[in-house]
Structure formats: C-alpha cells, structure tokens
Amino acid sequence: MRSTLQPLDGAETLLPPLLRDLYRRFDDVASFFEYNPHDPESYQRRAQWLDRHFAGRRAEVAAALVEANRAYGAHEAALDNAAALAEPGTLAVVTGQQAGLLGGPLHTLYKAVTAVRLAAEMSRHLERRVVPVFWMASEDHDFDEVRRAFLLDHAGRVRELSLPPRAGGGSVGALPVPRRVQGLLQEMASALGPRARHAEFLEQAVRELERARDWGDWFARLMAGWLSAEGLVVLDPMLKPLRLLLRDFYPQALVRRDGIQREIAAAAQHLQRRGYPVQLAVEPDHAHLFFYRDGRRAALHWQDQYLVDRAGQVRLSAAEATALMRSEPWRFSPNVVLRPMVQELLLPTLAYVAGPAETAYLAQLRHVYPLFGLQMPVIAPRLSLTLVAPEVGERLRAYRVGAGAFLTGDPDVPLREELARRDQVGIDACIQQLEQRIRDAYAAARAALEPVSPHLDRVARHNEERVMAQVRYLQRKAYQHHRRTHRRVVQDFTYVRNALRPRGQLQERVFSVLPALVEFGPQLIRWLLRATPGEPHRLALIDDDGRAGPFSGAHAGRPETGGATAGVDAVP
Numbered sequence: 001m002r003s004t005l006q007p008l009d010g011a012e013t014l015l016p017p018l019l020r021d022l023y024r025r026f027d028d029v030a031s032f033f034e035y036n037p038h039d040p041e042s043y044q045r046r047a048q049w050l051d052r053h054f055a056g057r058r059a060e061v062a063a064a065l066v067e068a069n070r071a072y073g074a075h076e077a078a079l080d081n082a083a084a085l086a087e088p089g090t091l092a093v094v095t096g097q098q099a100g101l102l103g104g105p106l107h108t109l110y111k112a113v114t115a116v117r118l119a120a121e122m123s124r125h126l127e128r129r130v131v132p133v134f135w136m137a138s139e140d141h142d143f144d145e146v147r148r149a150f151l152l153d154h155a156g157r158v159r160e161l162s163l164p165p166r167a168g169g170g171s172v173g174a175l176p177v178p179r180r181v182q183g184l185l186q187e188m189a190s191a192l193g194p195r196a197r198h199a200e201f202l203e204q205a206v207r208e209l210e211r212a213r214d215w216g217d218w219f220a221r222l223m224a225g226w227l228s229a230e231g232l233v234v235l236d237p238m239l240k241p242l243r244l245l246l247r248d249f250y251p252q253a254l255v256r257r258d259g260i261q262r263e264i265a266a267a268a269q270h271l272q273r274r275g276y277p278v279q280l281a282v283e284p285d286h287a288h289l290f291f292y293r294d295g296r297r298a299a300l301h302w303q304d305q306y307l308v309d310r311a312g313q314v315r316l317s318a319a320e321a322t323a324l325m326r327s328e329p330w331r332f333s334p335n336v337v338l339r340p341m342v343q344e345l346l347l348p349t350l351a352y353v354a355g356p357a358e359t360a361y362l363a364q365l366r367h368v369y370p371l372f373g374l375q376m377p378v379i380a381p382r383l384s385l386t387l388v389a390p391e392v393g394e395r396l397r398a399y400r401v402g403a404g405a406f407l408t409g410d411p412d413v414p415l416r417e418e419l420a421r422r423d424q425v426g427i428d429a430c431i432q433q434l435e436q437r438i439r440d441a442y443a444a445a446r447a448a449l450e451p452v453s454p455h456l457d458r459v460a461r462h463n464e465e466r467v468m469a470q471v472r473y474l475q476r477k478a479y480q481h482h483r484r485t486h487r488r489v490v491q492d493f494t495y496v497r498n499a500l501r502p503r504g505q506l507q508e509r510v511f512s513v514l515p516a517l518v519e520f521g522p523q524l525i526r527w528l529l530r531a532t533p534g535e536p537h538r539l540a541l542i543d544d545d546g547r548a549g550p551f552s553g554a555h556a557g558r559p560e561t562g563g564a565t566a567g568v569d570a571v572p
Helices: 018-025 024-032 040-053 058-071 076-084 106-126 180-195 199-211 215-230 240-244 248-253 257-273 317-326 339-346 354-360 390-399 413-421 426-451 456-485 487-501 513-520 520-530
Strands: 002-007 091-097 128-135 147-154 160-161 233-235 286-293 295-303 306-308 314-315 331-335 349-354 377-383 385-388 538-543
Touching: 002 248, 002 354, 018 377, 040 106, 040 426, 058 215, 058 240, 076 128, 076 215, 076 233, 076 314, 076 413, 091 385, 106 128, 106 215, 106 306, 106 349, 106 520, 128 215, 147 180, 147 513, 180 199, 180 513, 199 215, 199 513, 215 233, 215 513, 215 520, 248 257, 248 286, 248 317, 248 456, 257 286, 286 306, 295 520, 314 317, 317 426, 331 339, 331 538, 339 349, 339 426, 349 354, 354 377, 354 456, 385 390, 390 487, 390 538, 413 487, 456 487, 513 520
Parallel strands: 091 128, 091 349, 128 233, 349 377, 385 538
Antiparallel strands: 002 538, 147 160, 286 295, 286 331, 295 306, 306 314
C-alpha cells in the first residue's frame, strides 16, 4: 500500500481568513503573533529568548513526565525525551487536544505528528535537543465534546458511535471509562467490515482499556502506543507534581486580571478592524480560573470582591483564594486564556502546533504573555490532509472526477452533474417546456375571461399555481425514477461524498483516529511523519497496489489524465 501526496487547488478557501493569511501573507497578521512560523530564523530567535528567560522547574517537570509516561507504557524514546527536559538547553514543540473517544478526530493525530516532525527538524536546525510534547486537555469538563466518534462504515455510511451524556462537571480526564466502550470497540470493527485490516490496533485499544485507571489514562496509553516510539511525550496537566508548580502563578493571575481583560478586549477590537472574526469571548467578570469542589470543576467569577461560582457553592475572598492557591494549588485549573501561560511556565516551548480555532484565539493573547514575564512561542500550523482510501480512489477513477470537487465546493454537485450527463431525455428541458406552455395557456385564458369578470383573474392564477405544483411533483418523480435507474451511480457518489466530506465537514474534523489506524495500519503514521507541513490542505491518495491513481485529486472538476501531479511527495 502506498500514499501519494497532492496539493489541493483552492485549499485556501477551506481556511478561516486569519489562518489563510498566516500561511500566505504573514505581514498582514504579524501584529497578532510574535514569530513567523515559516521563517527558520524565528525558531533561532525564540530559542535565544528561552535561553535568557525560561525559569521553569525543569527537574520536577521532567521527573513527573518520565514517571507518567512509563506508566502509560511509553517507548524508551519518549522516556529519554522526557528525561532530557531536565537538561538546560533542551526545548519543546508542544501541541494538544481533548482526550476524545477512540483517539478523537483525525486532526488530533495530525497535530501530534506535526509536533514530532517539527521537533526533529528543529533539532537539526538548532543543533540541540527539541522534544515533542502532547498536552492532553484532561482538565476539560465538557464530556459532550469527547463522547462521540465517527467513521465510514463498509457500506459508505457515516456511522456515529457514542456514549450517553454525563452530568456532574468533573474533568473528563478523571472520569471512569464507561463499560459501554468495550462494546463500541467491537461495533467499530463490525462497521468497518473488510476494511478492518489491522486488528493489532483494536487489540491494543482493548488491552489498554483494561489497564486504564480513567478516561485520561486510556487516551494517554493510546497516544503512547501510537507515537511514543517516535519520541512523543504525553503531558497530563492534572498530574499533582505539575499542579504543585503553579502555586505562585495562580495568585499572579488574580492580581493581573484587569490587564488580561484589557489586552483580550484590545486584541478583539484590532481583529475586527482588520476584518477577522473574534474567536475568544470572555465574560467580563470571569477570573480565568476554575475551582474543584467535590470533584466538580466550576468556573470562578468576581462578585463584590469575592470569587464565586454560578451555583453559589463557592465564595472566596481574594486573600482566602490566594492562601488556598499556595497550599492546595491542585484545586485550581486555568481556563482557555491561562492554559497557554501554564504551558510556558512548565515547558521551554519553542513552538506550539495549533489548529485553526486555536490559532484564532491565540491571536488575542500575544500581549497577555508579557503580563507574566512570558513570550508567545512560534505558532505553527498543523498538518492538514484528506485521506483518499483505495475504495474511494476506485470510484473517482471510474467516473473521472477529482476529489477536490467534493472538498472546495458543494459536495452534492458532482452527483447532480453525473446524473445530468446520464439524462438522455432531458428532464429539466422537458419540464421547462411544459411549464412555459401552461403559463402561456393560462395567460391567454385570463385575457379571454376578463370580460366575464375581473375576479376570474385571481381564480385563474390560483388554479395555475396548483397545476404548476403538480408539474413540479411530476419533475420530482421523474428525478426519483432517474436516480433509481442509476442507483449504483448514486451509491458510488454518496460513498465518495461521505468519505471526503462527512457531515459536510473536512474529514479530519469528523472521522476518528482509531478506525483510521485499524483500516490503514502503521503505514498511516509513517506516511504522516514524512508529510512535510506547509500547505493549507492536501490529499493523501492511497492505493492498494502501490501506484497513484490516474485521477488528479488537486482539481475541483474533471481530472487531467496521465498520473500524479508533478512535484508530489510520494511516501512508501
């Protein structure tokens, strides 16, 4: 099996404006970011800044990460990298995501792989140790965000696997893994059918499920199994040794709250003036912190000089909160604004690999970092791909249509165009002619009946619309029979649409990691590790017999013939 990478014409249309300009016109967005991620000198300058200013507790962080990753069953390469973070001069490329069911959406894997790839590249460029770190967002308490997984089943339908909603507000990472997950894994394998070619990944998921203490532990074990051999270190911010290191940070966050609010609001206005949407909307009274009470994580707000939660269960003065932050810092948790600051305090972050939404909200935080004596790291875009599986490629070749037609436009258009090409009768033209005859006939009838009574014009128009409704019904029935005659065409195009644009979104935002690994096996990770980031979005054309398909996925319409696009990166 082989994968060939191809660029996608019109890929910029898939990006929000801010990220599009970050790729192509950095000068237009330079005021929102500290460094240009496409300039190699940015990484050199960031490394020099860290050498002068990073004051994190390297030894404690490294020891915690070594112990945790050893418990996850991580490869020696990851343990060695974790230990190396204790050494002066070692840097980190960080990325992160929620602990999603079955590994979360595909872009979770793409972010982790980008961090591994960028860390290796920067190790060579800077001639020093650079470690890839995956920051598991285990503190998040929105279980609804992680309880669903999606895959393309063997019949070409988008299948949802989900767990029941859960109330309580506890951090997802600390939740017990529901028993139902075991059944979901078997349901996943059954849904994939003959495409479940690599049972070893399913077996690993089952094995680690039996060993896992909680939801976060299971996710960390999966990620370690997939990428720790490449040196990826998994960081769980709920580890108590890491929380202890934040006892001085949280009181600073209380003191600097007004400055934080001011900088976020100023950045939002600046974004709006430049025509970019604002991603981060923070309530004016939010303290940017959460508080754990009886296992529940509740947002803290200022009210009459007190920190309170909305449920009325927490009420702390600034002095009480400060004392508690210093004695029991694990009872506090940062929100989306402070999480990047915590990352900078714990890790010497050379670069952060971000997705589109993260990039947008980080653009509002550039001037929040200095409030804590910190600096925004290089914000590097993650790898972005659509996997074109052999079953999809076969259908595209059969109909001579490009994968891009489903990605950069209306994904239903290719089927409509194919059915129109197969319409020997000309249904639309026939119906249009009929409609015109009816309208002409009624116009003549209204003119002829006007002397009888002017009120007949309204009756005739109403009657005409009823007849026209029947004509439209006739048109719909004709289409239904046409589609039935070409049922296989409809099925094939529906399969391709569901594979490339599931639920109307990019594949990487919908389909889950584990089903993809069960389908494509370890080759998928090897392909991704060799797929150099740098383009807004590309296609990975996968073929069973080791050859690239003759369709050109880079085009939004009918393909050129003659093989792959020049300059593609062939990955064995």
